[in-house]
Amino acid sequence: METTETLNETQLITKDQLLNQWLGQRKVTRRVLDAFPEKELFEFTIGGMRTYAQLTKEMLAMDGATAKGVATGEWSTLDEEKSELTTKADLLASWDESTEKIQKYWKQISIKNFQEKVVAFGQYEGTGYSILFYVMDNEIHHRGQGYVYLRALGITPPNFWEQY
Amino acid sequence: METTETLNETQLITKDQLLNQWLGQRKVTRRVLDAFPEKELFEFTIGGMRTYAQLTKEMLAMDGATAKGVATGEWSTLDEEKSELTTKADLLASWDESTEKIQKYWKQISIKNFQEKVVAFGQYEGTGYSILFYVMDNEIHHRGQGYVYLRALGITPPNFWEQY
Numbered sequence: 001m002e003t004t005e006t007l008n009e010t011q012l013i014t015k016d017q018l019l020n021q022w023l024g025q026r027k028v029t030r031r032v033l034d035a036f037p038e039k040e041l042f043e044f045t046i047g048g049m050r051t052y053a054q055l056t057k058e059m060l061a062m063d064g065a066t067a068k069g070v071a072t073g074e075w076s077t078l079d080e081e082k083s084e085l086t087t088k089a090d091l092l093a094s095w096d097e098s099t100e101k102i103q104k105y106w107k108q109i110s111i112k113n114f115q116e117k118v119v120a121f122g123q124y125e126g127t128g129y130s131i132l133f134y135v136m137d138n139e140i141h142h143r144g145q146g147y148v149y150l151r152a153l154g155i156t157p158p159n160f161w162e163q164y
Numbered sequence: 165m166e167t168t169e170t171l172n173e174t175q176l177i178t179k180d181q182l183l184n185q186w187l188g189q190r191k192v193t194r195r196v197l198d199a200f201p202e203k204e205l206f207e208f209t210i211g212g213m214r215t216y217a218q219l220t221k222e223m224l225a226m227d228g229a230t231a232k233g234v235a236t237g238e239w240s241t242l243d244e245e246k247s248e249l250t251t252k253a254d255l256l257a258s259w260d261e262s263t264e265k266i267q268k269y270w271k272q273i274s275i276k277n278f279q280e281k282v283v284a285f286g287q288y289e290g291t292g293y294s295i296l297f298y299v300m301d302n303e304i305h306h307r308g309q310g311y312v313y314l315r316a317l318g319i320t321p322p323n324f325w326e327q328y
Binding site for chain 1: 174175176177178179181182185189210211212213275278279292293294297298301302304305306307308309311312313314315316317318324325
């Protein structure tokens with residue numbers, strides 16, 4: 001904690017704080033996933049959009065791989081298909097693996113990495129921070145859509161503000 | 165720009181960069197608002213949720229007031245009602261006013277302010293950065309819901325990734 005406090009005078013947010021923001025969001029997103037009934041998770045949709053299982057797979061394609069990419073400069077190709085994940089339990093387990101992967105690679109990310117140019121997944125140009133924000137924002141965006149699906153199914157979604 | 169570049173070695177994201185992230189998101193959110201037909205903006209809903217006009221009013225209650233609060237320590241009470249905003253044109257004009265207010269107060273926010281304890285709107289405890297992130301995330305969350313409303317109405321929403 002001392003390191004963090006020393007840095008606070010020159011940083012608006014520290015690396016630990018940004019990680020905790022993300023992990024807090026991920027807790028909400030996991031609860032939203034878990035709130036879906038098995039069948040509707042893979043079948044329910046509104047207005048021709050993707051199912052919540054598909055939206056979750058997109059998040060899973062980007063999250064841990066982005067932490068790894070920013071930390072190491074190694075980018076895998078984007079696999080949003082993830083056809084091996086066929087049940088809610090599969091998705092939840094994959095979610096937890098991604099959370100561990102994020103925490104593992106976050107330790108290797110230097111402050112400098114956040115400002116370095118990246119070509120994420122071999123195709124998206126940005127900086128370390130911009131691609132990380134994109135992935136976090138994309139998660140919130142699709143999770144917001146999940147809230148509407150749940151409401152349309154008559155299910156009360158988890159509270160947005162309980163990010164712990 | 166020189167200030168920013170000097171700070172980059174100790175900051176994962178600079179104050180200017182965070183502002184630009186927010187302003188980029190706000191451009192997308194403005195386009196989503198503008199994509200709604202007048203009637204449906206104030207009447208359409210799914211699963212008992214609020215209309216997109218009401219969701220936008222919540223954003224407008226928080227955005228500029230939070231920038232001001234973090235900058236000055238002065239917090240107004242939260243007014244999500246905003247009954248004076250009765251048309252899409254009213255909401256768009258209010259959106260643009262808020263964007264100017266954010267830019268104005270952002271200049272007054274010090275790096276230290278991001279780490280200081282706040283009681284936002286006299287009731288929400290956090291730090292400068294945590295309340296700002298909350299407001300930005302809340303915007304993305306509700307805008308994601310707006311995407312579902314638009315799709316349900318047969319309208320193609322603006323691209324999420326065009327944050328400029």
